[in-house]
Amino acid sequence: MARHYPTLTRNGFLLPSNIKASYEGAGEGRRSTGWDAPDNGINSINTPALRNLRSRSRAAVRNDPYAYNVIDKRVSNLIGTGITPRPKTDDEALRKLLQELWEDWVDESDADERTDFYGQQALIARTVETSGECFVRLRPRSLDEGLAVPLQIQALAPEFVPHDKYETTKNGNIIRAGIEFTPGGKREAYWMYLSHPRDASSLNAGYNQLVRVPAAQVLHIFEPVEPGQLRGVPRLSPVLKRLRSLDNYDDAVLFRQEVANLFAGFISRPAPDSGPMPRDPVTGEPLSLDRDSFTPMVALEPGTMQELGPGEEVEFSKPPDAGNNYPDFMRQQLMAAAAGTGTPYEILTGDMREVNDRALRVVLNEFRRRLEQLQFSVYVHQLCRPVRAAWMDMAVLSGALVLEDYAQRRREYLRTRWVPQGWAYIQPVQDVQARRMEVQAGFASRSEMVLRTGYDAETVDAENAADLARATKLGLNYTTLEAVEQLDDKEQP
Numbered sequence: 001m002a003r004h005y006p007t008l009t010r011n012g013f014l015l016p017s018n019i020k021a022s023y024e025g026a027g028e029g030r031r032s033t034g035w036d037a038p039d040n041g042i043n044s045i046n047t048p049a050l051r052n053l054r055s056r057s058r059a060a061v062r063n064d065p066y067a068y069n070v071i072d073k074r075v076s077n078l079i080g081t082g083i084t085p086r087p088k089t090d091d092e093a094l095r096k097l098l099q100e101l102w103e104d105w106v107d108e109s110d111a112d113e114r115t116d117f118y119g120q121q122a123l124i125a126r127t128v129e130t131s132g133e134c135f136v137r138l139r140p141r142s143l144d145e146g147l148a149v150p151l152q153i154q155a156l157a158p159e160f161v162p163h164d165k166y167e168t169t170k171n172g173n174i175i176r177a178g179i180e181f182t183p184g185g186k187r188e189a190y191w192m193y194l195s196h197p198r199d200a201s202s203l204n205a206g207y208n209q210l211v212r213v214p215a216a217q218v219l220h221i222f223e224p225v226e227p228g229q230l231r232g233v234p235r236l237s238p239v240l241k242r243l244r245s246l247d248n249y250d251d252a253v254l255f256r257q258e259v260a261n262l263f264a265g266f267i268s269r270p271a272p273d274s275g276p277m278p279r280d281p282v283t284g285e286p287l288s289l290d291r292d293s294f295t296p297m298v299a300l301e302p303g304t305m306q307e308l309g310p311g312e313e314v315e316f317s318k319p320p321d322a323g324n325n326y327p328d329f330m331r332q333q334l335m336a337a338a339a340g341t342g343t344p345y346e347i348l349t350g351d352m353r354e355v356n357d358r359a360l361r362v363v364l365n366e367f368r369r370r371l372e373q374l375q376f377s378v379y380v381h382q383l384c385r386p387v388r389a390a391w392m393d394m395a396v397l398s399g400a401l402v403l404e405d406y407a408q409r410r411r412e413y414l415r416t417r418w419v420p421q422g423w424a425y426i427q428p429v430q431d432v433q434a435r436r437m438e439v440q441a442g443f444a445s446r447s448e449m450v451l452r453t454g455y456d457a458e459t460v461d462a463e464n465a466a467d468l469a470r471a472t473k474l475g476l477n478y479t480t481l482e483a484v485e486q487l488d489d490k491e492q493p
Helices: 006-010 040-045 050-063 065-078 092-106 117-131 200-205 238-262 326-341 346-348 356-396 406-414 428-439 444-451 457-473 481-482
Strands: 084-087 134-140 150-157 173-176 179-181 187-193 210-214 218-221 265-268 313-316 414-419
Touching: 040 356, 050 065, 050 117, 050 238, 065 117, 065 238, 065 326, 065 356, 084 092, 092 117, 092 356, 117 134, 117 150, 117 210, 117 356, 134 356, 150 356, 187 218, 218 356, 238 326, 326 346, 346 356, 356 414, 428 444, 444 457
Parallel strands: none
Antiparallel strands: 084 414, 134 150, 134 218, 173 179, 179 187, 187 210, 265 313
């Protein structure tokens, strides 16, 4: 290359010797023939595929045990018993008031009245993992309904917002994938069906109207993986085809074994011209044959003794096994499925063979780090924070909360720390000792350690103080009493 451009070379330009080989992945040779790699935008790629991806992902979760386990384990670890709020205000009385009102509202939050707010978190997370996204409507209620705070939330399936709706409104806004944007790119509204477009009841009811819902009343929960992404993609998308092929293969092996094991043995008889007419060994009558010249099959039962005629022999069936490479093949494919869904193989399959404590700790740490990323970047940011803000606004407007200068100090009142459920100890004794050493060394506080377990430090301290007072009153001696300073019996000055 330098020979062809001597002037550039003399001027200090560094020219590659072979441009074609700079990136092998960009080559157009024989090995790259048929490599389908579209360079379209993310919305042009995933929007046409969303319907098939959702339906196939749901079908896999319903029928494939591994697909179901992926979604179930991820939801249980993402949400657990719920992501709970801790107000950051310094006013202790206000913190207590906010917590009590929130706990009263949690039981009444579901517009469908099937679960509480933390159960809705799990439902929303399951929908996001299975279908790629979930819509949540904020439903203000009347004061006559007697709710602690006149607000409820409703989880909606992704089909309520059509992903194929693209048009321009009369006021100049642009509708993309069912979402209306202002010319500046801000979400203005969502276009929603009144009922599920794929539900049989809605199909029989007639026209299903598409209505415009302001964006302030809708929460769109999904994990964006590329800038500008409008709609979410199911978690199982990279492995749907693999799981289906693997399930068909596993089912074929199982069916082959089932059919082969149905035949306990085969009776061999000599040719008819080589001996007397065969007779039934039980009745002695001439053996009756079917039209296809075969004797009807007789099922064998435990403890059965079969009498054979002269010249007949029994050859017991030797069904083939699944093959020596079957376990290794299944393990390799399931490892690929686990990697594609971001789930450890051990959690996906429950196979804990040849896994020691150290290896399990490494696997779980990586898994938990990924889930913590989703907890705070998706569910806290997209779900918990807006719900908390709407809840506090409705509480103040309804008079359930009386906050001084709320309009000016709203940001201050909304400061909240969201605490997911704590992770279980892998080695309880060592883990507790390590946390105790961290606190004693000043690397972390007791409040931080308590929050890691999913509990409130103030609540724990209050319960410990109450337990201590009750134990002292009853004359009980627990190890917690060692923290109390023992007064000397001598007269104090």
